[in-house]
Amino acid sequence: MLVSDVMTAFPAHIRLGSTIRRAAEVVSVSEVGQLMVIDHDGRFAGSLSEEDLVRAMLPGFDDVTAGGGTLADAFRIFLEKGRALADRVIDPLVVRDTATVSPADELARAAIVMVERGIRRLPVVDEGNLVGTLSRADLCRAVIYHS
Template sequence: MLVSDVMTAFPAYIRLGSSIRRAAEVISVSEVGQLMVLDHDGRFIGSLSEEDLVRAMLPGFDDVTEAGGTLADAFQLFLDKGRALAERVVDPLVVRDAATVSPGDQLARAAVVMLDRGIRRLPVVDDGRLVGTVSRADLCRAVIYHS
């Protein structure tokens, strides 16, 4: 079975230069944990996960202790930092050396890459262009419907 047999053909993506706010909106609306990032010519650049966004907004330990050290203080710092970063571009947060597969790769190859690297969703790239994604859920569906 090939990656193209199970991939999601219209993945959630953003472009370089998009704001962190826009990335958070797309993640929220699309209900995926990872966005694909394209340049202005539509070429695949990398990925941006919800974890990358949250990590950028997390306050440091010293900041939390200086603010009082409670969970409420930490959460308020998280909100404040998120607001401060909202209009900044995502570019520094993008993982540019993202593992990819091609549509003609065997699905087993995608499964090995995902498991070895702890990746939940892999970009499917053909000649530098994003053509889809394959997720762990896609792998599960392949087992269910093609066995």
């Protein structure tokens, strides 16, 4: 069985140069934990996870202790930092050395890569173009419907 047999076509994606606010909106609406990032020519550039977004907004220990040290203070600082970063571009947060698979790759190979590297969603790239994603849920569907 091939990646193309079970991949999700038309994955949630965002372009380089988009704002952190826009990325948060797309994550929220699409309900995926990882966005694929394409460049201005429509070519695959990397990925951006919700974890990357949240980590960028998390206050440091020194920030929290300087702000009072309570959980309420930490959350307030988190919100303030999020508002301050909202209009910045995502480019520095994009993971560019992302593992990818081809639609013609064997599904078993992709599954091994995902498990060994702890990846939840792999970009499916064909000649530099993003053509889909392969998630762990896609793998589970393959087992259920093709056994």
